[in-house]
Amino acid sequence: MSNGDVDSLFASHPTWMELDAHALHHNLAQIRKRINPEVKVIASVKANGYGHGIMPVCKILQEAGVDMLTTGSFYDAKALRNANINIPIIMLGGSLPSGMLELIEANLIPTIYNMEAANAANAAADSLHSDKKIPLFVKVDCGMGRLGVSLNNAVAFIERVSKLKNIWIQGLYTHLSFKNESGMEFAEKRLSLFYNLVSELAKLGYEIPITQALASSAITVRWKDQCSAICPGHILFGLPSVNSSLGEIKEFLPVCKNIKTRVIHIADHENGPAIGTGGYHINRSFSRTCVVPFGLNDGNRSSLNGKKPVVLFKGARLAVLGVSLEHLTLEIPDDTEINLGDTITIIGQSGDECIDMSEYSSWFNTSELETMLTLSSRMPIVVINKDEAV
Ligand SMILES: Cc1ncc(COP(=O)(O)O)c(C=O)c1O
Numbered sequence: 001m002s003n004g005d006v007d008s009l010f011a012s013h014p015t016w017m018e019l020d021a022h023a024l025h026h027n028l029a030q031i032r033k034r035i036n037p038e039v040k041v042i043a044s045v046k047a048n049g050y051g052h053g054i055m056p057v058c059k060i061l062q063e064a065g066v067d068m069l070t071t072g073s074f075y076d077a078k079a080l081r082n083a084n085i086n087i088p089i090i091m092l093g094g095s096l097p098s099g100m101l102e103l104i105e106a107n108l109i110p111t112i113y114n115m116e117a118a119n120a121a122n123a124a125a126d127s128l129h130s131d132k133k134i135p136l137f138v139k140v141d142c143g144m145g146r147l148g149v150s151l152n153n154a155v156a157f158i159e160r161v162s163k164l165k166n167i168w169i170q171g172l173y174t175h176l177s178f179k180n181e182s183g184m185e186f187a188e189k190r191l192s193l194f195y196n197l198v199s200e201l202a203k204l205g206y207e208i209p210i211t212q213a214l215a216s217s218a219i220t221v222r223w224k225d226q227c228s229a230i231c232p233g234h235i236l237f238g239l240p241s242v243n244s245s246l247g248e249i250k251e252f253l254p255v256c257k258n259i260k261t262r263v264i265h266i267a268d269h270e271n272g273p274a275i276g277t278g279g280y281h282i283n284r285s286f287s288r289t290c291v292v293p294f295g296l297n298d299g300n301r302s303s304l305n306g307k308k309p310v311v312l313f314k315g316a317r318l319a320v321l322g323v324s325l326e327h328l329t330l331e332i333p334d335d336t337e338i339n340l341g342d343t344i345t346i347i348g349q350s351g352d353e354c355i356d357m358s359e360y361s362s363w364f365n366t367s368e369l370e371t372m373l374t375l376s377s378r379m380p381i382v383v384i385n386k387d388e389a390v
Pocket residue numbers: 044046092174175177215216217231232233234235241
């Protein structure tokens with residue numbers, strides 16, 4: 001679908017997100033350039049594909065040939081299986097041991113980090129009378145302090161799990177994300193402990209085919225790796241995971257290309273309402289306003305700390321007067337011709353002007369990722385630039 005075609009959609013609630021298939025292919029190609037050809041790419045599609053819509057994102061990623069997907073959401077994973085996304089899906093967690101049967105039945109690869117889950121997976125595999133052992137991934141906590149078997153207990157844990165008859169350890173991974181210099185230093189030290197663990201296990205005869213530790217932060221700062229897979233999330237979608245002082249991600253394109261809406265009402269207030277009446281008009285300098293259906297219910301927010309949000313119309317910035325439950329009210333300068341149904345860009349490029357995710361997020365003191373998560377669950381997502389995929 002071309003960008004022009006999209007603008008005429010959704011007349012009954014004309015606010016939508018445009019997901020750029022070309023950008024997703026491009027970002028994956030950029031990531032592949034940074035690794036050896038035999039290294040597997042496990043695409044992290046946590047949280048509804050980092051807010052970009054699990055279904056369109058995974059269809060594009062499958063087409064682009066990622067090796068595996070990973071998410072923490074059983075519902076997202078199940079929806080993918082129902083939609084014929086057939087590549088292996090690793091579940092990053094999010095389940096109780098008693099959920100193992102459901103995960104395995106849905107052809108998902110559970111992550112385990114305690115014996116309760118290992119035993120439950122083994123019993124579930126047994127109950128399915130499969131002639132093949134069921135693959136599992138083991139997560140090690142190397143210091144992030146979230147999920148995972150602790151480094152100190154990892155060898156003993158793997159020894160015990162390896163004795164179970166109906167399952168096998170296909171993968172071993174850890175997560176070491178960082179944003180700033182001190183975080184990077186810490187992660188670098190902890191990464192070497194993960195490598196030591198992999199070597200120790202190999203010496204003991206436990207050759208685990210897939211090992212993975214690097215995600216967006218480490219890929220951004222171009223760490224060399226010893227593992228057989230990487231697991232990027234943020235940069236796949238063109239979102240930064242580190243502060244700009246540590247590394248830029250200019251080669252990566254935003255996959256959420258645009259958020260757009262259309263004018264549903266234009267009003268000329270002439271000299272009224274008086275300053276101070278009607279919350280939307282206190283800061284009004286021009287007589288005309290227009291309204292677009294991009295309210296709090298669409299994921300929009302009220303700005304904080306006196307910041308002044310704007311939108312784009314035909315390459316110019318229009319001031320936001322106020323946001324309410326369902327609507328956003330804008331001010332129209334005297335020299336601007338605007339009509340019912342005209343397209344307004346909330347995020348994206350319009351003429352020579354651009355509001356990127358970073359500028360938009362700064363008005364609400366939030367991160368690009370949090371912006372994406374808030375917006376995308378509320379609006380239709382349209383895939384654009386499918387034909388330009390690299
Ligand atoms: C275990 C694991 N690996 C990889 C990722 C991807 O991280 P990033 O989005 O920083 O690339 C995540 C995301 O939280 C994760 O939990």
